[in-house]
Amino acid sequence: MADFPGDTAFHPHSAHWGAFSAGWQDGKLVVKPHPADPDPNLVLQNFPDALRHKARIARPMVRRGWLEGGPGPDRNRGRDSFVPVGWDEVLDLLAAELKRVKEAHGAGAVFGGSYGWSSAGRFHHAQSQVHRFLNTSLGGYVRSVNSYSAGASAVILPHILGPFEAMSRRNVTWEQVVAHSEVVLAFGGMALKNTMVASGGVSRHVERASMQAARERGCEFILVGPLRADLPEEAGAEWVSAIPGTDTALMLGLVHTLVSEGLHDRGFLEDCCEGWPVFEDYLMGRADGVAKDAAWAAGITGVPAEQIAALARRLVGKRTLVVTAHSLQRAEHGEQPVWMAAVLAAALGQLGLPGGGYNYALGALAHYGKRTNAVSCASLPQGRNRVQAFIPVARISDMLLNPGAAFAYNGQTLAYPDIRLVYWAGGNPFHHHQDLNRLREAFARVDTLVVHELGWTATAKHADIVLPCTMTLEREDIGGGPNDPLMVAMHRVAEPFGEARDDYTIFAALAERLGTAEAFTEGRSARDWLRHLYSHTQTALAAMGLPAPDFEEFWAKGELSLPQLPDDGGVLRAFRADPVANPLPTPSGKVEIFSATIAGFGYADCPGHPTWLAPADAPDAAHPLRLVANQPATRLHSQLDFGGHSMDSKLRGREVARMHPVDAAARGVADGDVIRLFNARGACLAAVRLTEDVRQGVVQLPTGAWYDPQDPAEDKPLCVHGNPNVLTRDVGTSSLAQGCTGQLTVVQVERFEGNLPPIQAFDPPVARMAAE
Ligand SMILES: Nc1nc2c(c(=O)[nH]1)N[C@H]1C(S)=C(S)[C@@H](COP(=O)(O)OP(=O)(O)OC[C@H]3O[C@@H](n4cnc5c(=O)[nH]c(N)nc54)[C@H](O)[C@@H]3O)O[C@H]1N2
Ligand SMILES: Nc1nc2c(c(=O)[nH]1)N[C@H]1C(S)=C(S)[C@@H](COP(=O)(O)OP(=O)(O)OC[C@H]3O[C@@H](n4cnc5c(=O)[nH]c(N)nc54)[C@H](O)[C@@H]3O)O[C@H]1N2
Ligand SMILES: [Mo]
Numbered sequence: 001m002a003d004f005p006g007d008t009a010f011h012p013h014s015a016h017w018g019a020f021s022a023g024w025q026d027g028k029l030v031v032k033p034h035p036a037d038p039d040p041n042l043v044l045q046n047f048p049d050a051l052r053h054k055a056r057i058a059r060p061m062v063r064r065g066w067l068e069g070g071p072g073p074d075r076n077r078g079r080d081s082f083v084p085v086g087w088d089e090v091l092d093l094l095a096a097e098l099k100r101v102k103e104a105h106g107a108g109a110v111f112g113g114s115y116g117w118s119s120a121g122r123f124h125h126a127q128s129q130v131h132r133f134l135n136t137s138l139g140g141y142v143r144s145v146n147s148y149s150a151g152a153s154a155v156i157l158p159h160i161l162g163p164f165e166a167m168s169r170r171n172v173t174w175e176q177v178v179a180h181s182e183v184v185l186a187f188g189g190m191a192l193k194n195t196m197v198a199s200g201g202v203s204r205h206v207e208r209a210s211m212q213a214a215r216e217r218g219c220e221f222i223l224v225g226p227l228r229a230d231l232p233e234e235a236g237a238e239w240v241s242a243i244p245g246t247d248t249a250l251m252l253g254l255v256h257t258l259v260s261e262g263l264h265d266r267g268f269l270e271d272c273c274e275g276w277p278v279f280e281d282y283l284m285g286r287a288d289g290v291a292k293d294a295a296w297a298a299g300i301t302g303v304p305a306e307q308i309a310a311l312a313r314r315l316v317g318k319r320t321l322v323v324t325a326h327s328l329q330r331a332e333h334g335e336q337p338v339w340m341a342a343v344l345a346a347a348l349g350q351l352g353l354p355g356g357g358y359n360y361a362l363g364a365l366a367h368y369g370k371r372t373n374a375v376s377c378a379s380l381p382q383g384r385n386r387v388q389a390f391i392p393v394a395r396i397s398d399m400l401l402n403p404g405a406a407f408a409y410n411g412q413t414l415a416y417p418d419i420r421l422v423y424w425a426g427g428n429p430f431h432h433h434q435d436l437n438r439l440r441e442a443f444a445r446v447d448t449l450v451v452h453e454l455g456w457t458a459t460a461k462h463a464d465i466v467l468p469c470t471m472t473l474e475r476e477d478i479g480g481g482p483n484d485p486l487m488v489a490m491h492r493v494a495e496p497f498g499e500a501r502d503d504y505t506i507f508a509a510l511a512e513r514l515g516t517a518e519a520f521t522e523g524r525s526a527r528d529w530l531r532h533l534y535s536h537t538q539t540a541l542a543a544m545g546l547p548a549p550d551f552e553e554f555w556a557k558g559e560l561s562l563p564q565l566p567d568d569g570g571v572l573r574a575f576r577a578d579p580v581a582n583p584l585p586t587p588s589g590k591v592e593i594f595s596a597t598i599a600g601f602g603y604a605d606c607p608g609h610p611t612w613l614a615p616a617d618a619p620d621a622a623h624p625l626r627l628v629a630n631q632p633a634t635r636l637h638s639q640l641d642f643g644g645h646s647m648d649s650k651l652r653g654r655e656v657a658r659m660h661p662v663d664a665a666a667r668g669v670a671d672g673d674v675i676r677l678f679n680a681r682g683a684c685l686a687a688v689r690l691t692e693d694v695r696q697g698v699v700q701l702p703t704g705a706w707y708d709p710q711d712p713a714e715d716k717p718l719c720v721h722g723n724p725n726v727l728t729r730d731v732g733t734s735s736l737a738q739g740c741t742g743q744l745t746v747v748q749v750e751r752f753e754g755n756l757p758p759i760q761a762f763d764p765p766v767a768r769m770a771a772e
Helices: 044-048 066-067 086-104 124-137 155-161 165-170 173-179 209-215 245-260 266-272 276-286 294-301 307-316 337-349 395-401 434-445 504-513 516-522 527-544 553-557 570-577 596-601 644-648 660-667
Strands: 011-015 019-025 028-035 061-063 082-084 143-146 182-189 218-224 238-241 319-323 359-361 390-392 406-409 413-417 420-423 448-453 464-466 476-479 486-490 559-562 623-630 656-660 675-677 683-690 699-700 742-753
Touching: 011 044, 011 359, 011 486, 019 044, 028 464, 028 699, 044 644, 066 082, 066 155, 086 420, 086 448, 086 464, 086 504, 124 420, 124 516, 143 395, 155 165, 155 596, 165 359, 165 570, 173 209, 209 218, 218 307, 218 448, 245 276, 245 294, 245 337, 276 464, 276 596, 294 307, 294 448, 319 337, 337 359, 390 395, 395 434, 413 623, 486 553, 504 516, 504 527, 504 675, 527 675, 553 559, 656 660, 660 683
Parallel strands: 143 390, 182 218, 182 319, 218 238, 319 359, 420 448, 448 464, 623 699, 656 683
Antiparallel strands: 011 019, 019 028, 061 082, 061 464, 406 413, 476 486, 486 559, 623 742, 656 699, 675 683, 675 742
16 A cells, blocks of 8 residues: 555655655656755665565564563573464553663663654654653653764863864854865765765755865865775865774874974964973883884875875865864774874964864764855754763763773763663664674663664564554654754654554653653644744744744744854854964863863873874784775665665675675685684675776675674574674773764684575564463
């Protein structure tokens, strides 16, 4: 049955990967990008096949072992069958379990961090919904802080420069790059696959055209990293192929060259920076007898010394912008390249100039490099969380495996709480977390794992209670973010799949059973909430004396363009213009090249100034290749991996890894083969493409292929589909930030011989009726 039979209209809608409209033609869903988008995102084309795919969850399910044996630790999670249960019964069961945990252990025994990107609508944003529900109905939950994206930078940037948002989102714009930049030195690049995505949506993808326009004006782009494709052809970039994980050493080599040749901006370092002399002692080798010169850096980075020295000279006397991708800091000692890039930009004297200086993560997402809206878009208020305990987001397995254990974080010593119930809505830990075999052990320790999902992800398959939720196309919402002018009235395009319900409806029904319905819903239907959230925008527009359409008008038109603030360069520009009147919000009011605060924490893995710290996770004879596990081009993370565009990118049903022909030949691997990637933590299969655009010694496998254990009963099953997180390490960046280090690890690769195991990642789990 076609949804909305007879309906031939196209309905406005939005996703993190773009604004669009969707409608039905000949019984098929058709998705058209927003007409104003100059460079639309093909990821939108995952929707049509995904909407009614077998991977969707049709009805509530409870894990057999949990249903029969009750809550409790169980190694059978992810190995068990499921029993379909009616909505009323499952909500009764879950409400009773929430009550039990709260009464026996308190709200501090519930982990509700629920990290994940959910979907773009600001009301049905699942993570906001689950937080609001736990706050209003249980009194709170153990939360997580920071993100998998920027775990290290979110903690280090405020110590050394200023707020994360001011250094990433409100800094150098693409408009400035087009008009002013002469050299853009991009560590980790600015891959167009990544700027296709912005949290809350994006109406115009401008990055490709911006890089092209800058280049045509004469701007030079230089890419440092292991993959040539990290800058687009339009940038005409020079590729400095460097060993991943060594950027700090490369930047030290660059700054050493500047200082040795007297090319550094002494005035800026003296007037606007704190602690240059201490750092200079380290740089020049006066402190430890090792000069961090170009030759030293060459030995670590694999970039010839002459190339490093020549590169340093090219950065001087021009409007130079230094950019570091998020990826650099999603690695051991990830704080260091973020800090050292600020020092490089300071030594060049370019911080705060239009199109120059340092923009952390420009080009990693479509919401960086844009203007900021003058009026904010809707977001669901989350209420008050009365539980104090939190974890840095990527410490989830550590927490579940080590209740009560102490850990260091940003100058504090904290203890892991004792978690009995984990509630997840809008995220996929079997996508985002590292060392998945360890994560499975961690999830085996809790009493109850609850998951709301639209698809049978591995997380859903490891849950005790699985509640099917609607996909964004199946409900009304408002899309928007702080750096895109377009607010979208997201109309409903399709009927809910099977018995799926909105997260909001599910939480409202649970709140009803817990006697907290009024606090959670405030008496509003979903439509009432949209109207309510929209009214804030309308009021703010009216207060500015701007046209302020009412909700009906907004809804009928399908979109609203919000006013934006001037492109003023933010905190860094103001600081540069007058460092005394506009100090940076750091302890010294200056750029902290040395941080007394960080030095005072006494962390060997994050000393008081940027330092080259060799990674413990280095290649050896058994695991000679460096794995780069980066973001996928054909989807957002694991979302709709079963959609058409994502599936078209697979080879022999598997995710595609890329490696250099020389590394392949040494292993008897040919283009198109299936390979086995393995290390001490686990193993997965992938199909392989050979290309000289990958640095020798590196193998690249993107994230997002759904975890697909060949034999789930094993402790370390082979993932037959190509999820790199069976290989990555579950350790924090350092004692400072404890961020995710999933981008890099070491592996060995061999040709896979024998019969190819089938892909079962998208199959629903075995369901048995209660009576069987
Ligand atoms: N090895 C390695 N690992 C990484 C990274 C890496 O570079 N390397 N990158 C990390 C980064 S930067 C990030 S941000 C994370 C991303 O990790 P996640 O954000 O967890 O990944 P997603 O696949 O976006 O997960 C969102 C989930 O929400 C579900 N969903 C969508 N809409 C709804 C809804 O309305 N309701 C509910 N209940 N669910 C919904 C989707 O089906 C999907 O399963 O991954 C991290 N993991
Ligand atoms: N299509 C698509 N776009 C996305 C996402 C997605 O899932 N799909 N995810 C979004 C999210 S949540 C985020 S946080 C951003 C992530 O933004 P990033 O973390 O920056 O993205 P990645 O693709 O993981 O990494 C960018 C590139 O860095 C390079 N690299 C890896 N390690 C190193 C290193 O040590 N040094 C250097 N110099 N280069 C290195 C890799 O070659 C890689 O291609 O992307 C966003 N954009
Ligand atoms: Mo991210």
